[in-house]
Amino acid sequence: MFSDKSVATEVANPKDWSPTSWKDFPIKQLPPYPDEEELQKAYEELRKNPPLITSWEVEALKNKLANVAAGRSFLLQGGDCAESFAGCKSPKIVNLLKVLLQMSFILIHEMETPIVRIGRIAGQYAKPRSNDFEIVDGEKIHNYRGDLINSINPTREDRMPDPQRLLKGYEKAALTLNFLRGLADEGFADLHHPEYWELDFMRENKYYKEYEEMVNSIQKAVSFMETITPNQFNTVQKVNLYTSHEALNLHYDSAQTRQVPRREGWYNLSAHMVWLGNRTRNIDEAHVEYLRGIRNPIGIKIGPNYDIDETLNLINKLNPVHEQGKIVLITRFGKDEVEKGLPDLIQRIKHEGMPVVWSCDPMHGNTFATDDDIKTRNFDDILSEMRKTFAIHRDQGSYLGGVHLELTGDNVTECVGGAKGLHEGELHHNYETYCDPRLNYEQSLEMAFLVAKEWKK
Numbered sequence: 081m082f083s084d085k086s087v088a089t090e091v092a093n094p095k096d097w098s099p100t101s102w103k104d105f106p107i108k109q110l111p112p113y114p115d116e117e118e119l120q121k122a123y124e125e126l127r128k129n130p131p132l133i134t135s136w137e138v139e140a141l142k143n144k145l146a147n148v149a150a151g152r153s154f155l156l157q158g159g160d161c162a163e164s165f166a167g168c169k170s171p172k173i174v175n176l177l178k179v180l181l182q183m184s185f186i187l188i189h190e191m192e193t194p195i196v197r198i199g200r201i202a203g204q205y206a207k208p209r210s211n212d213f214e215i216v217d218g219e220k221i222h223n224y225r226g227d228l229i230n231s232i233n234p235t236r237e238d239r240m241p242d243p244q245r246l247l248k249g250y251e252k253a254a255l256t257l258n259f260l261r262g263l264a265d266e267g268f269a270d271l272h273h274p275e276y277w278e279l280d281f282m283r284e285n286k287y288y289k290e291y292e293e294m295v296n297s298i299q300k301a302v303s304f305m306e307t308i309t310p311n312q313f314n315t316v317q318k319v320n321l322y323t324s325h326e327a328l329n330l331h332y333d334s335a336q337t338r339q340v341p342r343r344e345g346w347y348n349l350s351a352h353m354v355w356l357g358n359r360t361r362n363i364d365e366a367h368v369e370y371l372r373g374i375r376n377p378i379g380i381k382i383g384p385n386y387d388i389d390e391t392l393n394l395i396n397k398l399n400p401v402h403e404q405g406k407i408v409l410i411t412r413f414g415k416d417e418v419e420k421g422l423p424d425l426i427q428r429i430k431h432e433g434m435p436v437v438w439s440c441d442p443m444h445g446n447t448f449a450t451d452d453d454i455k456t457r458n459f460d461d462i463l464s465e466m467r468k469t470f471a472i473h474r475d476q477g478s479y480l481g482g483v484h485l486e487l488t489g490d491n492v493t494e495c496v497g498g499a500k501g502l503h504e505g506e507l508h509h510n511y512e513t514y515c516d517p518r519l520n521y522e523q524s525l526e527m528a529f530l531v532a533k534e535w536k537k
């Protein structure tokens with residue numbers, strides 16, 4: 081599933097760090113577990129389990145991200161806002177893989193550039209929240225923080241942080257990854273049959289003709305590849321999909337942080353890439369302390385009101401040796417803030433000569449609640465931030481190397497707009513997310529097409 085062409089690079093291997101040194105620092109967004117002994121037991125059990133991924137895969141991904149930073153490739157990162165344990169089942173996983181692959185085919189075809197695919201999958205089970213508590217039937221209970229920590233069921237007991245969920249999360253991630261590897265390695269039928277792509281929704285869209293031609297052309301390319309290289313050099317069949325999640329529940333991540341033979345340093349072997357959330361990136365706090373010691377590529381979410389010097393210090397702390405492919409800066413300003421926030425950041429990073437992959441998350445700065453209090457996002461707002469971000473990078477002579485999207489391969493109704501013009505009154509039809517609203521299958525394909533159009537400008 082993953083190829084490795086790693087090269088030796090200088091390793092940041094801090095001496096005053098351990099997988100648990102974060103425990104000496106203040107921590108945000110992780111409520112204490114009620115039973116410390118039970119937590120320790122679960123932690124020790126998790127620590128003994130085999131890793132989900134390998135250090136070779138991590139290094140291979142870093143190399144690919146170094147190519148993205150150099151402008152030779154493009155990153156597509158996407159998946160659920162919050163994966164749920166209940167969602168660990170066949171159609172959901174197949175559908176996500178399918179939409180990510182189809183999106184990447186659109187990008188490859190239009191941009192003639194290799195695509196690095198990273199799913200928010202197989203471990204995206206922990207969520208930061210604006211409010212620690214909520215009131216349900218007059219009772220103050222913990223807010224839902226993702227299946228890795230507590231249950232979405234709004235009772236006092238089910239919302240208590242439960243250490244057994246660390247083990248359950250590991251198991252669900254392992255099951256998900258096992259299936260993904262199987263699908264990616266051998267015959268994922270839909271991949272070979274672009275005619276199965278469900279495009280009818282685009283019929284009303286002004287780009288339909290262009291879109292249809294593109295799919296026909298992808299289809300021809302796939303058949304051609306299969307004819308000239310049957311069974312042996314089948315690059316279509318062997319697809320790479322890397323995994324990622326927010327490193328939020330540090331008990332989960334640190335229990336799976338290991339040293340491996342013949343390699344320096346420590347690897348988080350629960351996911352190929354992890355990211356630092358916008359709310360937990362304080363330089364003197366636990367999440368940054370944990371992340372500074374691992375060898376994986378690290379995403380950093382950056383939203384409005386960031387402090388520029390602090391941000392540069394943060395990047396230096398996480399990547400003191402300026403390793404290529406190590407840092408992915410994921411900006412999520414919102415369509416109205418991006419012009420204010422992004423240009424300075426680009427200029428300073430350039431000036432300091434920091435090697436980063438620039439990625440745009442056009443989702444998290446564009447969330448709003450409808451009059452009926454349903455959390456949603458408008459396709460046009462998402463598109464607007466994406467377009468502005470491309471334009472700003474172009475102006476600054478910088479390369480926007482990726483997009484970070486919350487999406488699903490399922491037919492949900494969570495974001496308004498898109499070719500079908502989903503409106504607010506339809507949101508309740510199939511609103512399934514455990515946290516933020518995601519692009520559905522059709523909106524995701526449409527977005528891929530529009531990203532490619534923007535990239536080519």
Ligand code: PEP
Pocket residue numbers: 161208356357358359381382383412444516
């Ligand atoms: C997320 O990616 O789901 C998230 C919470 O993002 P951010 O940290 O950017 O708000």
Ligand code: MN
Pocket residue numbers: 161162444486515516
């Ligand atoms: Mn989210």
